[in-house]
Amino acid sequence: MLTNWWHDAVVYQIYPRSFCDSNNDGIGDLQGIISKLDYLQNLGINVIWLSPVYRSPMDDNGYDISDYQDIAPEFGTMADMLQLLDEAKYRGIRIIMDLVVNHTSDEHPWFVAAQSSIDNPYRDYYVWRKPNADGTPPDDQGSLFGGSAWQYDEQSGEYYYHLFSKRQPDLNWENPAVHQAVFDMMNWWIDKGIGGFRLDVIDLIGKEIDKGITGNGPNLHPLLQKMSQSTFGDKSLLTVGETWGATPEIAKLFSAEQRNELSMVFQFEHITLTWGNGDKWQPIDFNLPALKQVLTKWQVELENEGWNSLFWNNHDLPRIVSKYGDEGQYRVKSAKMLATTLHFMKGTPYIYQGEEIGMTNVAFDSIDDYRDIETLNFYHERTANGVSEETMLAAVHENSRDNARTPMQWDSSDYAGFSTSQPWIKVNPNYPEINVDEALHDTQSIFYHYQRLIELRRAFPLIVGGRFVPLLEQHEQVFAYIREDDHQQIVVMNNFSDQTVEIILPDALAHCGLETLINNYEPHVQFTNKLLLQPYESFAALIV
Incomplete structure (x- = not known):
């Protein structure tokens, strides 16, 4: 029985520095976000995950917090933050604060x-x-x-x-005084009316440093249960933990309801599939059967215990249409296909800013155009150790966090309508073709595909709570599955290739009638024993 409001929520992540600049200083801000709330309401989302806006020297773009209870001047004031909470609430949108409690800034x-x-x-x-x-x-x-x-x-x-930058010293979670200080701060924000927390690298707070244990340390879950009991546990809030080392069994420890820890976690097993030997700076080719195996495992193993977060992108990851789709001829088709694949699975979907218009990775010519501390550190470290600049720049083009951080592309005016001044990081040069204004004026755009997916999630309870049944598990190019409950079945077909693919359908599906719910080519009305899928074709249909 699904009883929590966030089970059928759809979350939109905003990276404030890159979303919308209201005062034209080249940096996005809270008033810029407020100005775009009607756009987000039109999309249909009902939760915003807000990347950190706390006071910070910005060594790591706000994930180095110097004052948890103040707003960074480049983003605005506490009055702006409270206005954002009020304006969002008026539109039925809750704000999830991104909170970093593994470490602080060295200026805290x-x-x-x-x-x-x-x-x-x-x-x-x-x-x-x-x-x-x-x-x-x-x-x-x-x-x-x-x-x-x-x-x-x-x-x-x-x-x-410091597990991260030397300007991000780790807090000592073995000290109860740290617990109390952090919990008091969290309650202060809860009292302001926020809708919950996204907890950055939360699986690191149980570390045992002298034993070399960082992620998923023995103290982690007792600490989270204490946090829940002291702050959000008795309130109707969404809490999601960033957990790079999670397996399904570990995820259940975090998110099973009876454990009183978190609503859900972000796991990254599907993300690291294209990292050679677990190293993002050694990218390897995409392998669909491996992706299907991972996503199916998480769907099946968390079906009745715990809860999945569903995401392709965030502020740390490359743009999904560039990673698993086609950013050229089939950009629109493949972006719609990827959206359909994700949004019909069981869990809470997350959309990262620009994903809904098919924004792509950026390939700056020079490392000097990049701003991300992780990217710059590893580029200089690896090139100093003999890796060629060309090899590292190619890896940066593929996996740098700055792929997600170029300014949001609102229109075709200078600086993509993000600002009238030079932004803090360059705009992706493709903004004249890929922008919100273009998307809103095209009824077949990626934006309206996302809008429809969100509407369908609200219209069909089985998308939220139904069973996940994998199909064609060994197929090299197609990711297919059924969502079902005791009354209905929805079949979801997704061609991940730029080739036309013929598939032989299981006997149980052959000759079934179909009522198409969403598609990116012409709708299918009935199955025969064979199905022809066009390049990046995708559809979901009720079986009738």
């Missing part, structure tokens, strides 16, 4: 105090270790952004731990 008052003296009460809010006898770091753990995870502090003669 807690860390400034911790750094001031070994005896300071805030010292134990962070993780400090003495150097080895020869002055080297305590161990050889590496930062996820490259280099050592230990940074030497000249003033105290000790090292502090």
Whole structure:
């Protein structure tokens, strides 16, 4: 029995810096978001996941927070934030705050105090270790952004731990005072009327550093249960954890209702399939059977326990039409196909800004045009170690986080209507052809396909709660499945290739009548024993 409002919600992620600039300083802001709420209401979403807008020195574009209870001046003021909450609520849209509690900025008052003296009460809010006898770091753990995870502090003669940038020191979750400070802050935001939290790298807070355990440490779930009990647990809020190391069994620990932890998690097994040996900077070719196997596994194993988040894109990932689709001749067809594939599965769908108009990856000519700290660090580290600049730039074009961070393309005017000033990062040069204005004036656009998918999710309870039955599991080019309950069946067919494909249908489907719900070519009205799918053809239909 599905009882929570977020089971049939559709979430839209906004990366504020790149969404809409209202004051023309080249940086997106809260008033820019407010100005586009009618557009989002028209799309049909009812939740916004807002990437961090807290005060921050922006070493990692806001994921390095220096004050959890203030707004970064480039984004606006707390009054703007409260206006956004009110204006969104008026339109039936809830705001999910993106919250980073694994680490803070090195400019956070807690860390400034911790750094001031070994005896300071805030010292134990962070993780400090003495150097080895020869002055080297305590161990050889590496930062996820490259280099050592230990940074030497000249003033105290000790090292502090940072899994990300050296300007993002990790909080010490073994200290109960940290728990209380974080929970008080979360309750402060809940009292402001937010709809929940997206919890950044939350699977890292249970780490045991001296044992080299970072993700899914033994203390993780007790900490999350304490967090839930102290903050959102008795409230009707959506909570989603970013968990790079999750398996279906681990996801159930996070999201099974009786465990009182989170609503759902983001897992990334389907994302890392194109990473060679788990390294995003060594991209490998897309393999559809592997993708089907992963997505089917998650659908089946979380069918009756836990809950899936459904996503292709976010602020850290390449544009899906460039990754699994065709950004050229079949951009519109393949973008619609990818949307249909995702939105008919069981779980809560997430749309990343620009996905609904088929925005693509960007291939800047020079590394100097990139802004992402992870991209720049790894580019310079790898090229210094002998990897050619051409090889690294090709990897950057494919997997850099900046692919998702170029400005939202609103129209064909200068800077894509994002701003009237030079944006903080260059606009994708294809904005004159790919933009919201074009999409809204074309009744066959990707935008209206997403709008229809959202309408269908609300119209057919079986899309939200029905069973997932895989079809044609070994097929090299087609991802097909059935969604069913005790009353209806919907068949979903998706050709992931640029070839016309003939498939032999299972006997149970042959000669069934069809009532098309959504499609990107001419509708099929009845199955025979064979089905011909055009390049990137996709449809969902009621079996009648």
